[in-house]
Amino acid sequence: MLMNGSVLKAFGSVQSVRFFSASPVSMVKKSILKIRATERKEVNLLRQKYISEKNSNVDPVLGLPNNPFLNRIDAESKEPNVLGRSYQLPELEKLLYGAQEASVKDSYASASVSDSSLRQREAVLRILSMKNRADAEVLKFKIGLAKKEFQRFEGDTGSSEVQAAVATVRIHHLYHHCKDNKKDLQNVRLLRMIVQKRQKILRYLKRDNPERYYWAINKLGLTDHIVHMEFNMDRRYMQKFKMYGDRILIKESNKIQEEERKQRRKEKKLLKHKSLNELRSMKRALSKP
Amino acid sequence: MARQNFIGLVVSQGKMNKTVKVQVERKTFNRIINKEIMKRKNFLVHDEGNIAREGDIVRIEACRPLSAKKNFAIAEIRKNKGSQFAKYDQVAKQQVLLEENEKTKEFLDRRAKTELEIKNNSSLISDLSFIAKGVVTAQGELSAEETEKIAQIKEKYGIKSWPPQKEVLELEIQTLKEKVRSLQDTIDFVDPVLSKLMEEEYAARVDDLLKEVSKKEPSELKKGVKKNILRKYLLKNPEAAREKFRDVIEQVKSQ
Numbered sequence: 410m411l412m413n414g415s416v417l418k419a420f421g422s423v424q425s426v427r428f429f430s431a432s433p434v435s436m437v438k439k440s441i442l443k444i445r446a447t448e449r450k451e452v453n454l455l456r457q458k459y460i461s462e463k464n465s466n467v468d469p470v471l472g473l474p475n476n477p478f479l480n481r482i483d484a485e486s487k488e489p490n491v492l493g494r495s496y497q498l499p500e501l502e503k504l505l506y507g508a509q510e511a512s513v514k515d516s517y518a519s520a521s522v523s524d525s526s527l528r529q530r531e532a533v534l535r536i537l538s539m540k541n542r543a544d545a546e547v548l549k550f551k552i553g554l555a556k557k558e559f560q561r562f563e564g565d566t567g568s569s570e571v572q573a574a575v576a577t578v579r580i581h582h583l584y585h586h587c588k589d590n591k592k593d594l595q596n597v598r599l600l601r602m603i604v605q606k607r608q609k610i611l612r613y614l615k616r617d618n619p620e621r622y623y624w625a626i627n628k629l630g631l632t633d634h635i636v637h638m639e640f641n642m643d644r645r646y647m648q649k650f651k652m653y654g655d656r657i658l659i660k661e662s663n664k665i666q667e668e669e670r671k672q673r674r675k676e677k678k679l680l681k682h683k684s685l686n687e688l689r690s691m692k693r694a695l696s697k698p
Numbered sequence: 699m700a701r702q703n704f705i706g707l708v709v710s711q712g713k714m715n716k717t718v719k720v721q722v723e724r725k726t727f728n729r730i731i732n733k734e735i736m737k738r739k740n741f742l743v744h745d746e747g748n749i750a751r752e753g754d755i756v757r758i759e760a761c762r763p764l765s766a767k768k769n770f771a772i773a774e775i776r777k778n779k780g781s782q783f784a785k786y787d788q789v790a791k792q793q794v795l796l797e798e799n800e801k802t803k804e805f806l807d808r809r810a811k812t813e814l815e816i817k818n819n820s821s822l823i824s825d826l827s828f829i830a831k832g833v834v835t836a837q838g839e840l841s842a843e844e845t846e847k848i849a850q851i852k853e854k855y856g857i858k859s860w861p862p863q864k865e866v867l868e869l870e871i872q873t874l875k876e877k878v879r880s881l882q883d884t885i886d887f888v889d890p891v892l893s894k895l896m897e898e899e900y901a902a903r904v905d906d907l908l909k910e911v912s913k914k915e916p917s918e919l920k921k922g923v924k925k926n927i928l929r930k931y932l933l934k935n936p937e938a939a940r941e942k943f944r945d946v947i948e949q950v951k952s953q
Contacts, residue, residue, distance in 0.1 A: 460713050477798040481805055490812045502822035503867050509823060523827040530823060558801075619783055623790035628797075633787070 452688070455679060459691040464634040466695060468650050470584060470604050470642060472577075476630030478558070479581060482551050486539055491550065493542035501537070505530050548582050559625070569614040570625040576607040577629045584652075591653055601642040611636045702760035703773070706741070708780060711752045717768060718745045720758055744771040753780025825851045833860050888932045890950045891943060896925055900946065904928065907942070 467473060485491070490498050509526035539547060552575050556566055559574040583600040587593060615622040615636070626636060640646075644658040661669070680689055706722035720743045725734045743758050750756055750772060759773040775781075832840060832848045840848075851857075895904055904924070905916040912919065912927050919927070932939045940947060 457713065477802060481798075481802055484809075485805060488809065488812065489816060497870070499822070500870055503869055506822050506826060507867060523823060526823050527821070530821060620786050620790070623783070623786040624793060627787070627790045627794040633783075 451675065451679060452685065455676060455688060456691070459688065459695060462695055464632070464638075467632050467635055469635045469638065469640045469646070470580060470600070470650075472630035472635065473632070474630075478628050479577070479630065482554050482578065485554060486547050486550050489538065489540075491539045492534070492537040493539055493546050493550075494537065495550075496537055498534075501533065502530070505533065544582075544586075548579065551578050551582070559628075569610050569617065570621055572610050573607055573614065573625055574629060576603050576610065577631075579603055580607065588652060597642070604640070604642055608636055608640065702770075704741070704758050704770075705776060706756060706758060708750050708752055708754045708756060709740070711745075711750055711780075714742075716745055716748060718743050718750050718772070720756060720770070720772075722758075741770050742768045744768055746771070749781070750775060751778075751780035751784045753783055754778055822855075825855070829857070829860065884933060884936050887936070887947070888929060891939075891946055892925065892929055892932065894946050894950055895928060895943065896921070903943075907931070 492498060492501065505526060508529075509522060512522055512526075535541065539550065555574040555578045556571050559568075559571045560566070561568050561570075565571060580600065580603055583596055583603070587597050587600055590596070611622065611626065611631070614625065626632065647653060648656075648658045679685065680692065704720075704722040706720040708718050709721045710719035720741045722739050722741060724737050724739070726737050727733070728735050741758060743756075744761070744764050754775050755777040756775050757773045758770045760769060761771045763769050764771070829848055829851055832844065894900070908916040908919065908924060908927060911931055916924070
């Protein structure tokens with residue numbers, strides 16, 4: 410009963426429901442007041458923890474999941490009519506048609522020549538298809554698309570938002586490479602450097618043109634907190650955001666492990682109270698992707 | 699006694715209801731190093747309407763103790779930079795959402811179109827050979843379906859006559875080449891004409907033109923500046939210049 414009342418008191422919304430309001434505060438034992446105070450403190454600490462976790466739950470490298478811009482660029486590079494070496498399909502077809510015409514100058518309709526040139530077309534398209542090109546070329550194509558969407562004017566390749574967009578595309582590309590090749594430490598270092606460089610560029614952009622900055626970060630699926638936080642892509646990050654799956658990369662000392670376990674137990678116990686709906690919903694929102 | 703007053707920066711907001719953290723900087727004299735240093739102190743400040751945002755600069759004023767750690771309240775917001783940023787963020791979120799929806803739709807349309815093309819197995823080669831076949835066969839033998847398809851293909855590539863060499867098979871590189879050539883022509887024509895115009899005998903005509911083009915009087919301009927303005931004019935309006943200085947151009951050509 411006492412426990413319930415004190416927990417309720419921590420929340421303004423249900424303050425009117427007091428089970429022991431008959432006795433004035435001065436009559437309550439000092440030890441009981443102390444217990445209530447510690448409970449209130451624990452609830453508040455837990456709430457603070459959830460609030461701070463809300464920011465730190467966003468991946469500082471990849472940003473928010475399912476970013477439409479990056480998804481679209483990815484899909485665009487997988488289209489069947491996208492060719493490597495920056496060839497354009499209509500241009501290529503014209504060239505092939507020209508070759509066919511050159512081989513039969515006299516008659517426009519020669520079935521066998523047209524058949525063989527169709528086979529030729531198929532072969533050339535297969536060779537040039539983005540599916541069969543090197544990774545670097547695919548990346549180049551994606552970067553070209555990103556530049557086009559972020560440019561301030563035609564041919565702009567150097568403004569801060571373009572630089573940030575290019576960095577983001579490269580980061581996503583390198584991240585998947587590093588994930589698959591976990592011994593490629595050189596590229597992990599490169600990835601780390603690009604992530605920090607993107608932060609710097611975006612911080613500058615916020616000073617320079619805040620409107621454009623917010624547009625850029627929202628488009629790239631980043632948050633203000635990610636841009637301004639102190640971040641180094643270390644093992645702790647890799648473990649927290651499961652870059653290499655559930656592998657344990659940092660072994661905590663027994664003391665810290667024990668501390669964490671204690672915290673978890675305390676949290677579980679606190680969340681059992683009926684009146685703490687707000688905290689429970691906060692926790693649920695955190696665990697949602 | 700006047701109330702205590704400070705100006706500070708809001709460094710934390712949204713973590714406590716009706717409360718923000720405000721950082722106040724003060725200069726204090728350090729006797730050991732004999733110079734003024736900045737000292738910072740954080741105050742928990744009451745914000746009744748939850749209006750302040752992180753990054754705002756506010757004036758805070760002492761009030762009666764509102765809780766164990768809160769003795770100040772926000773008196774005014776001096777610079778609403780933080781609120782402005784929060785607004786930008788909100789606007790940007792909506793803008794990006796609309797933009798992305800539009801772009802995604804565009805992309806899906808394009809994809810559907812390519813899928814259709816692949817399904818129909820259409821390419822420039824097969825399309826044009828189809829038309830060629832239609833031209834060769836006699837008029838009466840084509841079915842209605844085929845005539846319609848031929849008309850569709852002709853419309854797609856903008857073909858008016860057969861054989862359609864020019865319109866259909868114009869490569870981008872060719873158009874670029876022509877563009878470069880015309881630019882080169884203009885440049886080639888500008889240099890000799892310019893040097894001719896800078897001679898004594900054309901001074902009056904050049905001055906007439908400069909009166910229209912430049913902001914200053916021609917007499918005030920130096921020779922180099924005159925030449926630059928003239929070059930710009932010739933490069934930008936080659937047609938009008940050709941009309942105006944026809945005799946000069948003919949002279950240059952005859953040389």
